[in-house]
Amino acid sequence: MLKNLEAERARLQMTKMEVAKEIGVSAKTYTSYVTEKTPIPSDVLMTLARLFMCRADYLLGITDNRS
Numbered sequence: 001m002l003k004n005l006e007a008e009r010a011r012l013q014m015t016k017m018e019v020a021k022e023i024g025v026s027a028k029t030y031t032s033y034v035t036e037k038t039p040i041p042s043d044v045l046m047t048l049a050r051l052f053m054c055r056a057d058y059l060l061g062i063t064d065n066r067s
Contacts (some may be wrong), residue, residue, distance in 0.1 A: 002019045002034050004066075008052035023047045 008017050023036040023044050032038040037050040040048070040060075054066040 002036060002059065002061060004054075004061055005034055005048065008048075008054060008059065008066075012052065019048075019051070022051055 009016070010039075010047070014022075016030055017027045020027045023030070025033075025044065029038065033040045037043075045056050045059065046060055052059065055063065057063045059065045
């Protein structure tokens, strides 16, 4: 599970449906990204990073540094 991705969603007080709409996917697809059942396409990952104003590698759990 991508804990940092969910933490950022919670930080902005957004629902999964709201994030999914912002990035142009269904809530089911967003959930599959979070649970790592489906890899996040690079363009979607960059959109998420811009939305949450943090680094993409932070969202993926590669680093603990969000900026």
